[in-house]
Amino acid sequence: MPDHTHTHPAPSRPLRLGIAGPVGTGKSTLIATLCTRLSEELQIAVVTNDIYTDEDARLLKAAGVLPVDRIKAVETGACPHTAIRDDVTANLIAVEDLEEQFAPLDLMLIESGGDNLTATFSPALVDAQIFCIDVAGGGDVARKGGPGIERADLLIINKTDLAPYVEVDVEQMLRDAGDVRAGLPVIALSRHVPESVDALCDWVRSVRTAYGEGRSVPQDPGPMAPHSHGHEHATG
């Protein structure tokens, strides 16, 4: 009888974890938190995406959460979703450069430029992805759905400390998210609530373990919805 037992050799590169979500929902802060909390146990590097600047990279460098040369900026020059979804070449080059320069890395964090609710990473670029929304965007955001909210590997409902000030019911947002996510995980996060940061770090550890054991298969949340804006996409 043929042997159908599969063995999975340890991956030769780090887990590539994408963090997407609308502008200002706290993606850079979340990355800074992960670096601060995990850099004693994991070798980490970061790639950021901004449209015209390297501002997110500069902020992370200024925060002192990692040695500065482990943080690289990609200037997308167009809609941020293009560089994480349609043509990931610039990001792959930045990621591979860092992986080669600092080998062996354990975790590569890739921050999307802030975009609209529907931008997601291509599975050609990341092994897993987090989608980040915040309570300040309104209590009905989770209910509205979209590929990231519905199918990212983890949904973060961020800045829960602000909920009383913006009159948002976090429990209701969690229920709404649960309804559209078919059992996929959701974490209510605030950088001011240590237990929520613990939950985020535990999730990252568990995904890394699954990846290291060959048990993780990149899932594609699906492309963004049809949209239009004031400039042309490159065709090719």
Ligand SMILES: Nc1nc2c(ncn2[C@@H]2O[C@H](COP(=O)(O)OP(=O)(O)OP(=O)(O)O)[C@@H](O)[C@H]2O)c(=O)[nH]1
């Ligand atoms: N109250 C509160 N504010 C937060 C939290 N996390 C981030 N912020 C603030 O939210 C603002 C935006 O955070 P960033 O981390 O820059 O957000 P971003 O998603 O990276 O922004 P872009 O890169 O511009 O899309 C900053 O003023 C942060 O200090 C949180 O847990 N609670």
